[in-house]
Amino acid sequence: MAEVNLRKIVKRYDDVEAVRGIDLDIADHEFVVLVGPSGCGKSTTLRMIAGLEDITDGDIMIGGDIVNDVPPKDRDIAMVFQNYALYPHMTVAENMSFGLRLKRYPKAEIKTRIDEAARMLDIVELIDRKPKQLSGGQRQRVAMGRAIVRNPKVFLFDEPLSNLDAKLRVQMRIEIKKVHQKVRTTTVYVTHDQVEAMTLADRVVVMNKGRIEQIGTPQELYHKPATRFVAGFIGSPAMNFLPCQLEENAGKMHIRLTERIAFPLPPDRAARYQNAKQGEKLLLGLRPEHITEAKGHAEPGIEAFDALLDVTEPMGMETLIYFALAGKQVCGRVNPNACAHDGEPLRLAVDLNNMHLLNEVTGAVI
Amino acid sequence: MVDVAVRQGSVRGVRRASAGTRLRYALRRKSTVAFLMTLPLIVLIAVLVIYPAFYAIHLATLNKSMTRFVGFGNFQFLFKRDTFWMVVEQSCLFAITAVIFKALIGFIVAHFAHNIPSKKQRKWRGMLLVPWVIPPAMSTLAWLWLFDPSYSAFNYTLGLFGIAPIPWLGDAGWARFSVILVNVWYGAPFFMIMYLAALKSVPDQLYEAAAIDGANWWQRIWYVTLPMMRNIIAITTLFSLIVTFANFDIVRILTAGGPVDQTHLFATWAFRVGIEGRDIPLGASVSLFMAPILAIAAYFILRDVTKRGNEA
Amino acid sequence: MSTLAIDKAGPNRKIKYGSMSRDRVWALRWSYFFLTLFAVFSLTPPLYMLITSLKGSAEISAATNPWWVFHPTLSNYVELLGSNQYLRFFWNSAMVSVGVVVVTMLISVPAAFALARMKFWGSAVLATGIFLTYLIPDSLLFIPLFKMFAAIGDFTGIQLINRWYVLLFIYPTLTVPFCTWIMISYFASIPKEIDEAAIIDGASWFQTLTRIFIPVAMPGLIAATIFAFTVSWAQFLYPLVFTTSTDQLVLPVGIITTLIKGDVFNWGQIMTGALLGAAPPLVIYAFLMDYYIAGLTAGATKG
Numbered sequence: 008m009a010e011v012n013l014r015k016i017v018k019r020y021d022d023v024e025a026v027r028g029i030d031l032d033i034a035d036h037e038f039v040v041l042v043g044p045s046g047c048g049k050s051t052t053l054r055m056i057a058g059l060e061d062i063t064d065g066d067i068m069i070g071g072d073i074v075n076d077v078p079p080k081d082r083d084i085a086m087v088f089q090n091y092a093l094y095p096h097m098t099v100a101e102n103m104s105f106g107l108r109l110k111r112y113p114k115a116e117i118k119t120r121i122d123e124a125a126r127m128l129d130i131v132e133l134i135d136r137k138p139k140q141l142s143g144g145q146r147q148r149v150a151m152g153r154a155i156v157r158n159p160k161v162f163l164f165d166e167p168l169s170n171l172d173a174k175l176r177v178q179m180r181i182e183i184k185k186v187h188q189k190v191r192t193t194t195v196y197v198t199h200d201q202v203e204a205m206t207l208a209d210r211v212v213v214m215n216k217g218r219i220e221q222i223g224t225p226q227e228l229y230h231k232p233a234t235r236f237v238a239g240f241i242g243s244p245a246m247n248f249l250p251c252q253l254e255e256n257a258g259k260m261h262i263r264l265t266e267r268i269a270f271p272l273p274p275d276r277a278a279r280y281q282n283a284k285q286g287e288k289l290l291l292g293l294r295p296e297h298i299t300e301a302k303g304h305a306e307p308g309i310e311a312f313d314a315l316l317d318v319t320e321p322m323g324m325e326t327l328i329y330f331a332l333a334g335k336q337v338c339g340r341v342n343p344n345a346c347a348h349d350g351e352p353l354r355l356a357v358d359l360n361n362m363h364l365l366n367e368v369t370g371a372v373i
Numbered sequence: 374m375v376d377v378a379v380r381q382g383s384v385r386g387v388r389r390a391s392a393g394t395r396l397r398y399a400l401r402r403k404s405t406v407a408f409l410m411t412l413p414l415i416v417l418i419a420v421l422v423i424y425p426a427f428y429a430i431h432l433a434t435l436n437k438s439m440t441r442f443v444g445f446g447n448f449q450f451l452f453k454r455d456t457f458w459m460v461v462e463q464s465c466l467f468a469i470t471a472v473i474f475k476a477l478i479g480f481i482v483a484h485f486a487h488n489i490p491s492k493k494q495r496k497w498r499g500m501l502l503v504p505w506v507i508p509p510a511m512s513t514l515a516w517l518w519l520f521d522p523s524y525s526a527f528n529y530t531l532g533l534f535g536i537a538p539i540p541w542l543g544d545a546g547w548a549r550f551s552v553i554l555v556n557v558w559y560g561a562p563f564f565m566i567m568y569l570a571a572l573k574s575v576p577d578q579l580y581e582a583a584a585i586d587g588a589n590w591w592q593r594i595w596y597v598t599l600p601m602m603r604n605i606i607a608i609t610t611l612f613s614l615i616v617t618f619a620n621f622d623i624v625r626i627l628t629a630g631g632p633v634d635q636t637h638l639f640a641t642w643a644f645r646v647g648i649e650g651r652d653i654p655l656g657a658s659v660s661l662f663m664a665p666i667l668a669i670a671a672y673f674i675l676r677d678v679t680k681r682g683n684e685a
Numbered sequence: 686m687s688t689l690a691i692d693k694a695g696p697n698r699k700i701k702y703g704s705m706s707r708d709r710v711w712a713l714r715w716s717y718f719f720l721t722l723f724a725v726f727s728l729t730p731p732l733y734m735l736i737t738s739l740k741g742s743a744e745i746s747a748a749t750n751p752w753w754v755f756h757p758t759l760s761n762y763v764e765l766l767g768s769n770q771y772l773r774f775f776w777n778s779a780m781v782s783v784g785v786v787v788v789t790m791l792i793s794v795p796a797a798f799a800l801a802r803m804k805f806w807g808s809a810v811l812a813t814g815i816f817l818t819y820l821i822p823d824s825l826l827f828i829p830l831f832k833m834f835a836a837i838g839d840f841t842g843i844q845l846i847n848r849w850y851v852l853l854f855i856y857p858t859l860t861v862p863f864c865t866w867i868m869i870s871y872f873a874s875i876p877k878e879i880d881e882a883a884i885i886d887g888a889s890w891f892q893t894l895t896r897i898f899i900p901v902a903m904p905g906l907i908a909a910t911i912f913a914f915t916v917s918w919a920q921f922l923y924p925l926v927f928t929t930s931t932d933q934l935v936l937p938v939g940i941i942t943t944l945i946k947g948d949v950f951n952w953g954q955i956m957t958g959a960l961l962g963a964a965p966p967l968v969i970y971a972f973l974m975d976y977y978i979a980g981l982t983a984g985a986t987k988g
Contacts (some may be wrong), residue, residue: 059881080887090879096900105896106886221894406890407803410795411811414865417792421858425829432829433944472715482723488716499974500724501729506970506977508919510937511959517732518737518952525752526733541695558726563939563981570982612820619822622921626941640922647828648926657828671820 009070009083009193010035011056016065018051025051028065033195034101038187040196042204043214043240050165052214053197057163058082070160082161082305085154089166091146093138093153099125100134103153117156124155125271127189128182135315143196144175144235151183155190162187163194168203178338180206201241202237205229213237230361235290235370238363244295250367251291252346260363262291264333273308273359280364283373292372295327300347308360320346410526432657439654447658456634456642461662463549464638469667471556475617476610478557479564484594486565487572498569505562511628518553519543520627545635548628552636555623560616564609571605572598608677611670619668639663737956738762745952761957764766771958773932774939777849777880778962781935782917785856789913792861794906797868798894801878812869820910827926830855833925849933852924856917867983871905872898908980911973915966936962 011033018026026048033039041049053093054060056067058079064075077290085106091330093102096178100121107117137148146166154162167183168176184207187194187251198204204211205225212221213228213236221233221238232238238246252263259279263269272280283289317336319328321343328339328347339355364373436443451457475579486497505511519526520541528538541551575598577674583593598626624630630637630645639662647656736747739757749755765771780963800812821831834851838844845851885892901907902978924938929944940958972978 027903057881059886084885086880086882086885088878090876090878092876092882094879094882094901096897105883105888109887109892128859137810153882153886280934375971403803403890404805407799407805408807410799410803411808413792414815414861415811418815418859419819420963421830424824425826425833426821428833429825432832443964445948456794457822479724481824482720486724487715487720488712490795495974497720497724498978499971501720501727502974502978503967504964505729505981506729506915508915508921508937508966510919510921511734511963512730514940514959515734516954518950518956519730519733521950521952524745526749526876529751530920558730562727566981570978580879615820615822619824621824625921625925631721640822643824643828644922644926648831651947653828657832660825660828663822667820667822667825671817674820 008152010037010068011161011193011195012066012068012071013052013056014066014068015168016052016055016067017063018048018055019063022052025217028056029217029219031212031219031222035079035193036191037196038196039205039212040198040202040204040208040210040211041212041214042198042201043220047214047215048217049197049212053163053195056161056195057086057267057289058188063331066143077273083159084161084163085112085157085159086163086165086166087147087150089169091138091150093146093149095138098135098137099130099141099149102138103156106153106157120156120158121152127155127186128152139280143171144165147171147179148154148182151186155186158192160193162192162194162196164198167196168198169183181208193351194275202243205241205284211241213240215240223348231372232363233290233372235292235365235372238292238365238372241250242340244293246363247293247295247298247335248337248365249291249293249333249337250288250331251289251364253280253289260360262359264291268312268332270310270357271310276355276359276362276364280373283364288367289373290326290367293337293357294361295338295340295357295359298328298337299358300341301354301355309356311354311356312350314355316347316349317350319349328355392638413661429661431658435654435655437652443654447655451658452517452657456637457659458635459634460639460642460659463636464618467553467620467624467638468546468614468634471553471560471617472610472613474557475564476606477558477612478561479609480568480606482561482565482570483572486569494569498566499603501565502562504559505566506583509559509622510626514558516551516558517627520551534636543632544626545632548632548636552624552627554618555627556620559623561611563611567605567609567637568602573604575601605679608674611674615667619663728852731960734956734960734963736880737952738960740953742951748832750985756895757833761953763962765954766959767959770943771939774934774936775961777934778918778936779965781849781856782914784853784916785833785860786910786913788857789854789860789864790856790906790910793868793909794899797865797872799871800865800897801869803890810925815862815865818858819866823859823922826858827922828921846927847929847933849924849925849928849935852917852920852935855923856920856928859920860913860916864913866978867905867909867912868902870983871902875901904976904979905983907973907976908983911977912980913970914969915977918966920956 011031011212013029013031015111016026016029017024029048041052042046043049048055051060052365055062058077061074067075069082069084072192080142083100095104096110101204101362103121103124107120110280121134128151130145130148130152130165133145133149134140136150147170150167156199157335168179177197183196194248196204196207205228208225210222210224211228215236221228221232221237228237228241232241235248237249254261254263256269257363260272260280262272285306287370302309314328314330314337316328316330317327324343325340326343326345328341330339332339341355345353349354365371366373394553399522432439432569433447434442434444436446456517482501484492486501518524522540525538525541527541531539533536540547542548560675572652579597579601580593583597588596618638620639621644624636624638625644628636630641639659643659645658646659647653690859701786733752736752736754741758743758743759744756794816800808800815809839831846834845838846839850844856865883879897879901880893880934883897888896919937920935921937924935928934931939934942936958940955940962944955944958
């Protein structure tokens with residue numbers, strides 16, 4: 008068990024900078040997920056922690072020791088790969104014990120560890136099978152078992168669920184969370200799937216183009232994104248971004264979307280956006296759940312407007328609606344009983360208490 | 374705050390010192406290990422393939438007792454001998470004819486084998502590949518016995534149909550035919566197996582699409598099979614051209630070059646001159662004539678290999 | 686008129702449908718016919734070897750039907766297998782072939798591993814170079830090699846010419862390039878994550894090779910072994926050049942130089958010897974056909 012610290016990590020391949028100076032402190036027992044689109048440097052970062060890639064610049068510390076030049080086997084880590092990387096000629100038990108056998112652990116010790124891990128992962132009856140005879144989910148369990156029996160300082164997961172089908176992915180996600188709750192090993196988990204990141208992580212690290220965009224708990228990232236990238240990446244369906252401007256009208260701050268549509272800001276928001284220049288190009292960020300059908304009564308910060316729906320998607324517990332606003336397609340979530348129909352008008356309400364205002368040029372959330 | 378900054382600074386300082394040497398050390402170690410692992414291979418090839426190849430060129434410039442440098446003397450001598458030109462002609466005739474027939478028979482047999490249900494293919498493939506499995510020196514002995522002037526089983530069979538005995542190895546023309554026949558017998562299975570593997574890799578949908586487009590049997594072969602197999606046909610043919618051109622066993626055992634040197638190939642004649650005739654420089658000169666055709670074939674194969682390497 | 690046309694169309698279609706499947710049946714029949722023809726062509730020499738080997742010398746020189754054995758006898762086998770000389774050839778061949786297999790694997794496997802996995806300066810060029818050496822035939826190298834080994838004997842006094850073990854040095858030039866090439870393609874097909882997992886599990890490069898790569902690439906290893914063995918067993922030119930004393934000969938050369946005495950051909954024994962000499966590769970082929978064919982096609986289809 009140990010904390011992991013990254014200090015100004017840089018990875019350069021010839022001319023391409025894959026990772027551009029990353030600082031990250033992962034506490035003991037913490038489950039940290041690196042998330043981002045492909046090519047954002049998250050896998051490279053993980054592989055540098057594992058020692059599979061040399062670092063161009065910076066320091067990596069595991070348990071307080073700098074491990075920049077320590078070979079992977081001496082870093083006391085375990086890694087789970089996307090394609091499982093099970094040794095095809097070994098049985099499940101042999102796969103799991105390979106590392107221990109190389110380190111010449113006593114046989115009895117190996118056996119207890121395998122039994123324990125197999126019980127934890129519910130693969131006891133598979134122990135003598137070869138990887139070929141296992142399903143994808145079972146292979147993934149074995150790959151995790153191989154990591155667990157090592158009892159390492161750090162678990163590293165490289166997109167471990169990407170090869171599974173959607174249903175199995177949800178199941179394994181819960182499984183991974185359970186395992187972490189039991190073993191409490193510091194974990195670094197890489198994925199491109201923001202749902203996986205949100206559901207698993209103690210803290211999520213959103214990466215983009217080799218840099219960290221934001222670090223925070225899932226709730227923080229969702230409710231207080233720091234940048235447009237994070238705001239757009241986290242959450243599904245994605246946040247709507249509408250070009251807008253601030254204007255002062257009769258002593259009150261308004262946010263103007265089109266010539267016809269402008270909403271007054273709630274007082275706390277108005278105070279927050281005081282410094283933003285009037286007439287500056289801004290973006291209004293609204294999550295779909297904050298665009299709903301209008302209720303009969305008025306509430307502070309909730310503003311109603313009419314929209315002509317293009318498409319509706321009934322999901323059962325809710326209906327997703329799509330309509331055009333300020334030249335953009337906007338997605339909202341309404342109650343399935345709200346009489347939303349394709350091509351028909353509907354009176355909608357936006358919840359400005361949960362709005363985000365972004366600088367269109369820099370992408371920063373104000 | 375200051376304390377922290379200083380500590381970080383010192384950490385970085387330590388790293389710089391160690392990373393420089395250790396990283397380089399690790400890199401050196403990995404490539405050193407890799408180099409050591411390939412070293413036996415490099416030594417083997419350098420000492421027993423590349424060096425002898427150049428040594429052959431050196432030998433070719435010496436006189437018979439290998440005491441004097443004669444430059445192109447050996448080659449000038451060769452060019453003036455009719456036997457040499459006969460060997461050139463026979464080598465080309467032998468290699469080209471044999472490769473064409475091997476390729477044709479291989480393709481036809483592969484096609485028929487591909488036609489039958491895949492369960493039975495294994496058995497047939499097993500039988501048809503036997504000529505390739507038997508060491509050619511052994512199987513050529515069987516052919517030699519089949520061609521025997523007085524007890525030829527072929528002639529016996531032909532005699533049943535009233536055909537006069539054929540001097541399989543006694544007449545120059547027939548002898549040339551015989552060595553080519555044996556080479557085709559030995560080499561066609563190789564083509565067959567290559568083509569069969571290639572045929573299996575052509576997706577069935579292509580044939581179905583072609584059939585729907587109204588292509589008949591011949592058009593399907595011409596427009597689907599052959600283009601899909603172009604690479605494998607080319608590389609197999611080039612391989613075979615090299616091997617056939619350099620063939621030694623069959624001619625050596627069947628005719629030993631006879632009658633009157635009419636069936637000699639470069640390899641057998643080089644052996645006759647260089648080892649049996651104890652004129653090593655002249656033998657080396659003869660065998661060097663195989664080099665150009667090898668270089669040409671190698672160029673094409675290499676081009677194909679690198680092209681496919683890039684695709685993969 | 687119109688009814689007639691319809692009447693015609695009906696049966697016409699039926700016939701056409703029938704002829705489609707009949708086409709397929711005929712195609713199958715023709716396929717079997719030609720395959721049988723080619724199989725006869727392929728198997729005639731080895732079968733004739735067998736037929737002759739079962740005949741006594743009297744029957745061979747008699748003018749009876751050569752395709753049939755009227756008085757089968759095992760005398761040729763008894764005589765050959767009781768002859769120390771023939772057993773010596775067999776033994777030499779076995780020693781050389783097994784030795785060459787060992788040498789080849791010791792050279793090829795580590796080299797293929799390094800070339801497939803540890804990219805280093807010049808590794809790509811080397812891989813291509815190996816492929817090219819595979820194309821250089823024995824008949825181009827036998828004269829300089831003979832002269833080289835003769836020169837070694839002259840300079841150092843270590844006589845290698847006319848010793849069967851000289852072939853242990855020479856045959857690897859034929860086997861190593863192709864075996865390395867096969868092993869490179871098998872090793873390259875192992876996912877990179879497997880060796881990364883092994884590294885993280887604490888395996889050294891050597892352990893990764895011996896405990897992961899070699900077991901996983903076992904089919905390739907078997908194919909390469911078969912290739913090396915059959916090439917060594919069948920090689921004719923090098924032993925013909927390098928060995929002359931009867932106790933140093935390997936099988937193919939042995940049969941040809943000792944059983945053919947001048948113009949006297951003891952065909953019964955020659956065919957028996959040849960058949961026994963062909964037996965090891967045939968047995969390997971019979972039991973390991975798939976590996977044999979995998980090795981054969983690896984060069985062209987996997988490269």
